Amino acid sequence: MITTLDWDHVSIASSDMKSASIFWQDLFGFEKLGEFHGDDINGATFAMPGRSHIGLEIIEPSGNDSYLRRFLDGPSGPGLHHLAFRVPSIEDAVKELRDSQIEPWGESIDDEGTKYAYIHPRSGGEGVLFQLYEADQAWNVHELFSDEEPGHLGITALNHICHVTASRDSTGDWYEKLFGLTTIWRSDSAESSNDPSRQVDFKSRLLDWPTGQSRIELLEPYGEDSFLHDFLDKRGPGLHHMTFQVSDFDQALNACRDRGINVFGGREGHTRGGHWRETFIHPRDSQGVLVQFFWEDTPGIWI
CATH class of the missing domain: 3.10.180.10 (2,3-Dihydroxybiphenyl 1,2-Dioxygenase, domain 1)
Structure with a gap:
């Protein structure tokens, strides 16, 4: 069994990150934490109101050759893209996947030492893309907060x-x-x-x-x-x-x-x-x- 320390975030794919970001803040009361920009995708991260302590990530393609462009042009996009979880050990998670006859996808380590592995939707993920990562600290570290704005969803x-x-x-x-x-x-x-x-x-x-x-x-x-x-x-x-x-x-x-x-x-x-x-x-x-x-x-x- 794969142990998960945190349900870190839910990721949404959009062709227009700015517009989507404004929408999720304006109606749902999410608080923006930051942005990241890469060769393949750009993203924005948000804190979710309430007690769940799960973040929201909105991603968009950063170029015409981005894999995310294919997702958005396909039957599933735009919309829910993947679920992300922090695990204590990527090596243990990968071993558990292989013991379960699931071949992990996209194993990597970034410049900050964060280790990654994915479960592909069509290769063991039951139709869902799962992102697993190992890091000393969770990405989603926002403090719990209540949304008291009467014009929001609440x-x-x-x-x-x-x-x-x-x-x-x-x-x-x-x-x-x-x-x-x-x-x-x-x-x-x-x-x-x-x-x-x-x-x-x-x-x-x-x-x-x-x-x-x-x-x-x-x-x-x-x-x-x-x-x-x-x-x-x-x-x-x-x-x-x-x-x-x-x-x-x-x-x-x-x-x-x-x-x-x-x-x-x-x-x-x-x-x-x-x-x-x-x-x-x-x-x-x-x-x-x-x-x-x-x-x-x-x-x-x-x-």
């Missing part, structure tokens, strides 16, 4: 990242074996996690990352008409959306409407005596990323 946590797969059980077992995740919920069939009487066109499984910072939600199509078939046919398995918890649902709705953003798929209900509300922001309104946000009046009732 994020309190990154609840989960959604990963669409053809088999939630095969992929879920992969996460458990390789990274030590723990399954905390699994639908019996295709019922909603918040309302067992409501049937949906997917089966789900929710796993907690060992660092306790966030979760991975796995969705598998259920039925011939599931919307996830189209996602898998066009993109293959991979990252689907980000889900944030917010402190005030009406504030979050108003923040979207004030910017001309129409949310969709809104629902609300009661679970174990508590009230919750949820909705989505379409990728065309959020720099290529499908965003879900929710509010709950009782901790832990929304899954």
